[in-house]
Amino acid sequence: MASTNQGNATDDKGPLIMAVMWSLTGITTALVIARMYIRSRLLHNLGADDWLIAGSMIMGLVYCSITAANVGIGYGKHAWLLSDSTVEQASFLNSLSFLFGIVSFAMPKLAVTAMLTRILNPSTLHRVCLWVLTSLAALVSGICIIILFTMCDPPRALWETHLVTEGKAKCLDVYILIDYAIFTGALSAFVDLALAIYPSTVLMKLHMSLRKRLALCAALGLGAIASAMAIVKCTQLKGLADKSDYTYGTAELVIWTNIESNVVIIASCIPTLQPVLELILGRRTTSSYNNSRNRYKGSSQPPDSSNDASKMSKPRKPDWGITTVESQESILGAEERGTDCHPLGAIRRTDNVTVEYETRPQNEPGEPRTSW
Structure with a gap:
């Protein structure tokens, strides 16, 4: 060379x-x-x-x-x-x-x-x-x-x-x-x-x-x-x-x-x-992903939306308290994402709703009922 x-x-x-x-x-x-x-x-x-x-x-x-x-x-x-x-x-x-x-x-x-x-x-x-x-x-x-x-x-x-x-x-x-x-x-x-x-x-x-x-x-x-x-x-x-x-x-x-x-x-x-x-970071476990998928497999509803009604319809507690209801709404709807897109893989919006309530006092016999 x-x-x-x-x-x-x-x-x-x-x-x-x-x-x-x-x-x-x-x-x-x-x-x-x-x-x-x-x-x-x-x-x-x-x-x-x-x-x-x-x-x-x-x-x-x-x-x-x-x-x-x-x-x-x-x-x-x-x-x-x-x-x-x-x-x-x-x-x-x-x-x-x-x-x-x-x-x-x-x-x-x-x-x-x-x-x-x-x-x-x-x-x-x-x-x-x-x-x-x-x-x-x-x-x-x-x-x-x-x-x-x-x-x-x-x-x-x-x-x-x-x-x-x-x-x-x-x-x-x-x-x-x-x-x-x-x-x-x-x-x-x-x-x-x-x-x-x-x-x-x-x-x-x-x-x-x-x-x-x-x-x-x-x-x-x-x-x-x-x-x-x-x-x-x-x-x-x-x-x-x-x-x-x-x-x-x-x-x-x-x-x-x-x-x-x-x-x-x-x-x-x-x-x-x-x-x-x-x-x-320990925020989630492998089983939580599998459970989420199995629970909502085949459903077109966002994962947490099905729980909102049950949370709102639960009996009130006997004492005053605060209940926080969390709902998740898909920014990209299921019909827009297509059937091949898993809900967990979509971009989601989370809204937190706080409901305050207290137990109404019992009326004495003969007292008129007061309205809320």
Whole structure:
């Protein structure tokens, strides 16, 4: 391998790649497992968004595994420190990993859209706009994969660069791929930002305390961070043009691709983790979720509304007292949420009604009855 003598022989981004990728991917995996547990065991309401997120996690794990194997053979070091065969092998593994990396940040957008349409019940127009936007982002990302593997004829010349110098293969200008990848990243950032802003436009109109509305907006708006990560990743795409030091020049791109996909998945999981927090703090138990579901299974009424009449009709106590009646009203009605939405998974409004009463004194014989 011809030496370019750029950089130091001790330069190695491999440890940094492994530290960032496995730490983030580990956190993501734990959150996805917690989400699947909540949706399947506590709420018994797994949806398309949950399966899409699980698929994205698997793609991310494959991406990390391929990159780990690549780092093991020398990826992250300067190309002039490696043999020609090692550079070709590292280039092949890197190109292969990008396939799973691109899918891992495209799929969560579809999952977020499925989640938003399930819990926010948007109008038909908004629903169509959300699905068209995220489907377009997924389509553009898929085309990016096709361009990547059709840049050269034959495709193996993408990593076996000696075929081009020997005149046995032809490759398109690498900036065609870079420019399209920048367009893909910009669209991805825009979609992430749109999915983060949209919930706020709905939640801020609800009749609940400002604190709760802001908390929900923050939980559902974490995708804005993923938008920033996509923009940063676009600035690293120029590393694809560094053919003389490909194993070192594209390391930052690998890192930021992983960061973007993990941040999108984490942002989509956080709004679903409230039951875990309640279990940890001891506010609820696993059996309470199961009991709630079994009690109201198949009922279109909100969970606590059936208890209101019985509470109001109970005999009065013999002495003065205060009874607090709590009723819960679904902000999104059952007929609006759809039959596949579990009541516990809906946004609810809670009203507390306090009823004061006291025992009427007994009238003496012969005294006229006084009215209240």
